[in-house]
Structure formats: C-alpha cells, structure tokens
Amino acid sequence: MDHADTNGLDLAPFRGLRYDPAKVGDLALVTSPPYDVIEPGGIGLLEDAEPHNIVRIVLPRADACGAEGPYAHAGVTLRTWLGEGILRPDPEPALYVYEQITATAHQRGLIGALALGNGRGGNPAVLPHEDVMPGPVADRTELMRATQANPEPILLAYTGDGPASDAVDRAATAGRPLLETRTPDGTEHRLWAVTDPAELARIAADLATRQALIADGHHRWAGYRRLRDDAHASGLGAGAWDRGLVLLVDTARYPLQVGAIHRVLPGLSVPRVLDELRSHGPAGSGAFLSRRVEDPWPSVLWTLERAEGPAYLLTGDGTFHLLTDPDPELLHQAVRYDRPAAWRSLDATILHAALLDHVWRVPDDPAHITYHHDAVAAIREAQRTGGSALILRPTSESVVRELAQQSVRMPRKSTSFGPKPATGLVLRSLSLD
Secondary structure (H helix, E strand, C coil): CCCCCCCCCCEECECEEEECHHHHCCHHHHCECCHHHCCCCHHHHHHHHCCCCCHHHHCCCHHHCHHHCHHHHHHHHHHHHHHHCCEEECCCCEEEEEEEECCCCEEEEEEEEEECCCCCCCCCCEECCECCCHHHHHHHHHHHHHHCEECCCEEEEECCCCHHHHHHHHHHHHCCCCEEEECCCCCEEEEEEECCHHHHHHHHHHHCCCCEEEEECHHHHHHHHHHHHHHHHCCCCCCHHHEEEEEEEECCCCCCEEECCEEEECCCCHHHHHHHHHHCCHHHCCCCEEEEECCCCCHHHHHHHHCCCCCEEEECCCCEEEEECCCHHHHHHHCCCCCCHHHHCCHHHHHHHHHHHHHCCCCCCCCCCEEECCHHHHHHHHHHHCCEEEECCCCCHHHHHHHHHCCCCECCCCCEEECCCCECCCEEECCCC
16 A cells, blocks of 8 residues: 655545445444443443444443453454445445534545554644543554454544545535435434545645644544554564545535533532532632532533633533632633643533542543533433533634644543544455455
C-alpha cells in the first residue's frame, strides 16, 4: 500500500468489508452505536437482535469468550464471518459517501483510510482536542491487532465547502446507494461508493490542503498510531497500519451537533456530595453555591443552560441541585495556570480539577466515574447505583477548535459530537489494504 506524506489530509480508497444482506436480512439489526456510547445492558440487547451483530466484534464480552479471551475471540469471529460470507469485501477500493438523516440533522461525509503521518508526532493536519486514558487505548489497539481490522470509523470534522464536498453531494444524488437502512433510533443511513479516478483525484487535491478536528474517537486514533508504531518497531515497514478508518465531515456544509458528556459517581449519594461540597471553602462557606431547583425534567435543563460561569446539575435521588459560583480560592489552588483562559474556564476542567480531584477526591477510573452521552441514562445509572449524576452543558465547537489549534487538550470526555456513524455498515481490513 502506498503511503504519502502530506501537510494536509491524505484519504485513500479501500476495499470495504460489508454485510451481505442475503445472509443477515435487515442491516439495521447488525449495526450498533460506537463502542463507547453503548449504555450498560445494551450489549446483550444488540446481541439478541441478530446473531451477527457487530457488537460481538467491537465489544466482545469476556464471559462469553472462553479461555481464548475477548480479543482473540473477536478475531476468530471476524474471520469466521468472512469465511461464511456474512461479511464480504467489496470488489474494488473506494471512498464511501455516508449519509445520516435524523429528526434534527442531515449529515454527509467521506469514509476512507486516512494517513497517520510519519513518526510519533503523527499527522499535524489532524487535531486532537481531548486527553486519552492508557486503558482504553490499549483495549482498542489489542482489538485491532487481533482482528487485523479497523472495525469502526472515527469522526473527523473539517471546514472546506470545496471540491471534496461537491463530490460527496454528487455521489449522494447521482445513483442508487450500496445500502440503505433505518436503525431502531429512527436514523436513516445510506452508503455510496466513489471509484471514478477523476473524482478521487479532485477529492485528494482538495483534502491535501485541509486540517481536521477529531470530533469523536480519540482513543481509537491513539490506537491507530500505536498499532503503526508497533509494526514499524517490529521491522514491518510501511503498510496498512499507516492509515486508519475515518468518517470525514465538512462542517461548513453539514454542521455537527455538539453535546455534553455527563458523569455518574456510583455509590456516592447526593446528600454526601452536597455535605462535602459545603464543608470546603473559607470558613466552611462551601466550594460551590448549591441551590435546589424545583423545575420538572426537562425544564430544569433550561435553568442549567442559563447559569453564568461554571455550572452543573446534580441529581440522582429525585432532587435537582444547581451548582454555581465556585470559590475563587478553590479555583486558584486547583486549576492549572499554564493553560489558556479558554481551557481554565471550561466546565469540564473545573469539574475535574476542583470538584472531582480536590473536593470529592474521586479517582478517574470506571469504578468511581462512569461517562454517559445521554442525560436520562446518566440519571438512571445514578439511581441504580445509589450514586450521583452530574449533568453538564455542551462546549461550543469554536472553543474546541481554538484549543486544538493551540495543541491544548481538554479533559477526556469533554464533548460529544454527532450524529455519530453507525458501527457495522463498513469495516476496513488491514489484510486487504
């Protein structure tokens, strides 16, 4: 496989692996959300929906994998499905135009194999904006190593409104899609292949001048780079590991939606959280001002949105408490000064540095903090575990991009861009590229 260095985005066609509808029937039943947004209990529901649901590859359950372990089991599963024709490679390399239509969004983008760049510095045209944790990076790396595949694309955002986007729209309006389906959440999905050499050349020339923000998939991006570094360290040289599967969306034409990611503190009850909050601060005045809000759900979210400065909604026991007005001395002690003002004022920054680390002393590990893209799911999880849910507000894309361009990372799980691509519509095999 050719590997080109570029100061911009180098997106290559690949032979996608796709489900054969004749073998699985309804394509919607073999898809899943991205691995890191599946709520507790969701894996079993997806597995029950169809025996070949992609969740069996992207999130194999350890208790169902036997002695071989989940990663090896996922690799065996993928190879078995290929052998049985459940998954089939497309006959020729293509860039794939992917369209999603939800009740509130219409999105189109390009799925392809993006060059990672040479060396440990990576591709300077790809801008991460969040920190990553070693555990999830190792998890995704081992899954890709065992399956020899990129099972799901990460989401990248760029602003262009140029020839590449024109090509996307031409493909989506010129012919019948390779596939179309409607997933249970009501989202419509369509996929087209772009194989015409002239069209591919126009796309390549346009993207070579562009820069992209990682909107979703920081751990998988880090996993791509680790897989590449390991291959090079083993003396394998250039190969399929020098690229990773991405969905590239031009937000000038198809703006993404930015949501918040909420935190749940299992076992840490709302009264205890409030007691510890009030016991901190000068003369016991409190680390934050807490005010009980009597508005019903979801009207209470408007109260949160209207709050000035850092603000969070605390709930989990049927009550809602608005946390605002942090103690300035607490912020001075807890929040780093070697970062830009935009980073220092982020809700996620202050939550982690001042409250989770300094006041509540909650370790950032799955036993003590869980992350949820849906506020209702977060509240239910808090109720289930006798814990507390902290509902956050979204950060604007402009602030995210501003910090990323300064190479400043936000706390992990600070943003949720969407719509996110469904997993299972097209996979990338490292053996075929």
